[in-house]
Amino acid sequence: MKLISAGETAANTNMSVEAGEDLVRIGEMAKKYGVTLRTLRFYEDKGLLNPQRDGSTRLYTRRDKARLKLILLGRKVGFSLRDVKQMMDLYDPTGSNTKQLRLALDKSEKQLARLQKQRALIDDAINELSGSMSAVRQMLAERSVPQASAAS
Amino acid sequence: MKLISAGETAANTNMSVEAGEDLVRIGEMAKKYGVTLRTLRFYEDKGLLNPQRDGSTRLYTRRDKARLKLILLGRKVGFSLRDVKQMMDLYDPTGSNTKQLRLALDKSEKQLARLQKQRALIDDAINELSGSMSAVRQMLAERSVPQASAAS
DNA sequence: TATAGAATTGACGTAAACGTAAAAGGCGCA
DNA sequence: TGCGCCTTTTACGTTTACGTCAATTCTATA
Numbered sequence A, B: 001m002k003l004i005s006a007g008e009t010a011a012n013t014n015m016s017v018e019a020g021e022d023l024v025r026i027g028e029m030a031k032k033y034g035v036t037l038r039t040l041r042f043y044e045d046k047g048l049l050n051p052q053r054d055g056s057t058r059l060y061t062r063r064d065k066a067r068l069k070l071i072l073l074g075r076k077v078g079f080s081l082r083d084v085k086q087m088m089d090l091y092d093p094t095g096s097n098t099k100q101l102r103l104a105l106d107k108s109e110k111q112l113a114r115l116q117k118q119r120a121l122i123d124d125a126i127n128e129l130s131g132s133m134s135a136v137r138q139m140l141a142e143r144s145v146p147q148a149s150a151a152s
Numbered sequence C: 001t002a003t004a005g006a007a008t009t010g011a012c013g014t015a016a017a018c019g020t021a022a023a024a025g026g027c028g029c030a
Numbered sequence D: 001t002g003c004g005c006c007t008t009t010t011a012c013g014t015t016t017a018c019g020t021c022a023a024t025t026c027t028a029t030a
Helices: A026-033 A037-045 A062-076 A081-088 A098-144 B026-033 B037-045 B062-076 B081-089 B098-144
Strands: A052-054 A057-059 B052-054 B057-059
Touching: A026 A037, A026 A062, A037 A062, A062 A081, A062 B098, A081 A098, A098 B062, A098 B098, B026 B037, B026 B062, B037 B062, B062 B081, B081 B098
Parallel strands: none
Antiparallel strands: A052 A057, B052 B057
16 A cells, blocks of 8 residues: 555556655655755644655655755755745745745845855954964964074 | 942052952953853853852952953854863963963864855855845746736 | 564754843942 | 842753654565
8 A cells, every 4th residue: 555666666656636746755855855854854843844644654745845945945045944934834826926025035135134244253253263373373383492582 | 348449449459369459340340341240150150260259249350351351252263162161271370381272273273164164155155045036036027017028 | 474674753852152030148328 | 227239049941953762653575
């Protein structure tokens, strides 16, 4: 009574409701996108994913894959999962999604500002650290060669 | 029986042990360095500071101020408090502190590498985000002006 | 059928650096 | 003497995104 072949040799074994669905279990899904099982369950728990079930077994559809891609992109650019969810929740397959796009743009602008500020902070830190490092190197050099040269 | 005048008018009211000690209570210390009381107590709890006590009242010395400056510099460049403590614990006022300096340099090199990696990630994110933003703007533009122009 | 490999839920742990609340003691001042 | 402000200790809470068991069940395959 399995829905998909383990080695996924044949194209489609199930044609329950929709067209060629290409359902995937959690293990394969995780491997495919380089995340852990825990992560996928966590995202579901947070309402970001909604896989079908075969009994208790999760089956991820094409839609889940698209959503996961979005999640991962969002995380990459520094959005929180809450932000991602908020944006995804606005998705409406029947409309123009103008609201969703506007929200995404708004959040993106803010995030871009945050990223730029972060970069500035990091540059500061790098400079500060580099400065300290030369100072330390100096001190070490003085300690290792205390032969000649006056203190002044 | 107070050790310092509240408004710190006179130079030194106490000459208990050391020279002009310039002791400061937690409130003043916090204000002076822009941290909260909680932070100072937390640092003490973690073994990073060691103020004297007048009864139960903390009195911060010149030494504590120097240490706090170091802590804040360390945090600024991204060291953890553990790192900072590890480095400070090696301080020996009687020696050359070569070990301390070497450890600091070692940790600094690693931290510098981390910072540079972070900057690279942020730059990536900025680029990715900027790209998405233009795409979204495009979509919004198409939605707002659907008058003429073919779909292709 | 035995066994290994997936998968499930539940629940506590982690990391960092504090925030915040509570209850109480001490001090200067009017 | 009462008030307000400063300070103290204790201890739980916060945030985010999972990690890490643990106990159990299902499934496929040899």
